[in-house]
Amino acid sequence: MKNNQFQQALDYIEENIKQDISLYEIAGVAGYSVPQFYRLFKRVTGDTVGEYLMRRKMSKAAITLKETKQTIAEIAFQYGFESHDVFTRAFTRVYGMTPSKYRQEDYIIPPLKRIELGQRQQEKKDEKQMSFQELQMSGFQVVGMECRAKQWDADGSIGRLWSDFLGRVKEIEQISKPTILYGICESEDCSEESFVYMAAVKVEKVKNVPEGMTIRNIRSQKFFEASVPDRISTPDAYTSASLYAKSLSYEIDEYDDLEVYEDNFRDPDVHRFKLLIPIK
Numbered sequence: 718m719k720n721n722q723f724q725q726a727l728d729y730i731e732e733n734i735k736q737d738i739s740l741y742e743i744a745g746v747a748g749y750s751v752p753q754f755y756r757l758f759k760r761v762t763g764d765t766v767g768e769y770l771m772r773r774k775m776s777k778a779a780i781t782l783k784e785t786k787q788t789i790a791e792i793a794f795q796y797g798f799e800s801h802d803v804f805t806r807a808f809t810r811v812y813g814m815t816p817s818k819y820r821q822e823d824y825i826i827p828p829l830k831r832i833e834l835g836q837r838q839q840e841k842k843d844e845k846q847m848s849f850q851e852l853q854m855s856g857f858q859v860v861g862m863e864c865r866a867k868q869w870d871a872d873g874s875i876g877r878l879w880s881d882f883l884g885r886v887k888e889i890e891q892i893s894k895p896t897i898l899y900g901i902c903e904s905e906d907c908s909e910e911s912f913v914y915m916a917a918v919k920v921e922k923v924k925n926v927p928e929g930m931t932i933r934n935i936r937s938q939k940f941f942e943a944s945v946p947d948r949i950s951t952p953d954a955y956t957s958a959s960l961y962a963k964s965l966s967y968e969i970d971e972y973d974d975l976e977v978y979e980d981n982f983r984d985p986d987v988h989r990f991k992l993l994i995p996i997k
Contacts, residue, residue, distance in 0.1 A: 722747045723761065726754075734773055737797055740766050775811040778804070782820045789816045814880040822884060847949060847957060852942040852993065859899055859933050860889050860926055861917025868910050870951075875900070875914050882916040888927040893919040900976035901933065904995070940975070940993035941967055951976070954992050962994055970995040 726747040730738070743766060744754035758766050774796045781792050793804030808816045862882045866874040879900075886892075901915040915933065923932050943958035945951075955974070962969065972995035979991070 722749075723757075726758075730770065730773065734770075734777055735796055738770075771807065772811065775808055778808065778816075779812065779819065782816055789820075792816070809876070813876055813883070818880065818884070847946065847954065848944045849958070849961060850942050851996075852940045854935075854938055854940060854993070856937040857893075857935050858920055858923055859901070859915075859917035859935060860920050860923065860930055861899070861901075861915050861933070862930050863913055863915045865911055866914040868912070875916075878914065878916050885927065885930075886918055889918060889920065889930070890924050891921045893921050895979070898978040899935075900978070900990075901935075902974040902976075904972045904974070935975070936972070938970070938972055939996050941996045943992040943994070944989075945992055946989050958992050958994050962996060968997045970997045 726743050729743060729746045740755065741751055744751045747754055749757065755766065758764070758769075762769055764772070778792050778796050781787060781795070782789075785792075787795070789804065790801045793801050796804070798804035798807065805815055808819070812819055814822075862878060862885075864874045864878040866872070866878075870876060897919045899915075899917045899919065901917060903913040903915075915931075917933065926932055941958065941962040943954060943961075945954040945958075949957075959969065974995065975993040977991040977993060
């Protein structure tokens with residue numbers, strides 16, 4: 718696929734994002750048959766056409782929520798959703814909070830960026846593959862909120878916890894710079910059907926811990942670090958990293974697993990992160 722043809726397809730999506738556009742139409746703009754374009758689009762962007770359309774619709778809808786007084790139902794219909802409820806579920810999956818909660822927040826979560834071909838071609842290799850290294854990390858402290866979650870967040874507890882925590886993180890004093898957020902799975906029961914999960918932020922000093930939050934000391938520890946692109950789900954990342962570490966003869970230590978979110982964090986389901994598996 719020639720660059721200008723592919724860019725024309727991306728431009729067509731942006732110009733018609735509020736319309737009910739089909740894969741057939743987009744493929745036609747690029748000058749390819751539907752099967753050819755589907756395979757090439759996935760190869761170049763890492764997304765299917767449907768996934769990319771949904772992410773861009775959500776990004777535009779998020780901006781509309783912040784910049785206008787339109788009702789959520791009006792925005793839902795504007796971007797082609799059949800109902801308020803369908804839009805709310807889709808928005809929550811992407812941003813980790815409901816549209817109404819997002820609109821009420823003081824801060825603006827960075828939107829999902831439009832793809833430019835050159836940028837994606839440079840990044841696509843890194844985004845599609847996990848990379849690994851051994852890491853020795855010094856101890857530090859975090860402050861955050863905890864919940865009892867089910868394996869792979871089957872009941873949505875972790876998503877709700879992140880939503881609540883991100884809404885209150887500004888209450889925490891002495892946050893380290895740059896800001897680093899952690900998802901912590903307690904070692905004693907992380908492999909069980911339910912476990913304690915903590916959403917937290919690294920702090921320099923602990924003074925006043927906000928109500929409903931707790932402090933935790935992260936000890937000095939050696940980790941098997943996996944850099945996880947946003948196209949790989951959290952359950953798949955845990956499974957792949959643990960199995961790969963064992964295949965390299967690392968012995969897993971009985972300590973907390975850490976998810977590390979370093980930049981413009983939105984939602985653990987769609988955000989790249991580093992997964993730290995404790996090793997001896």
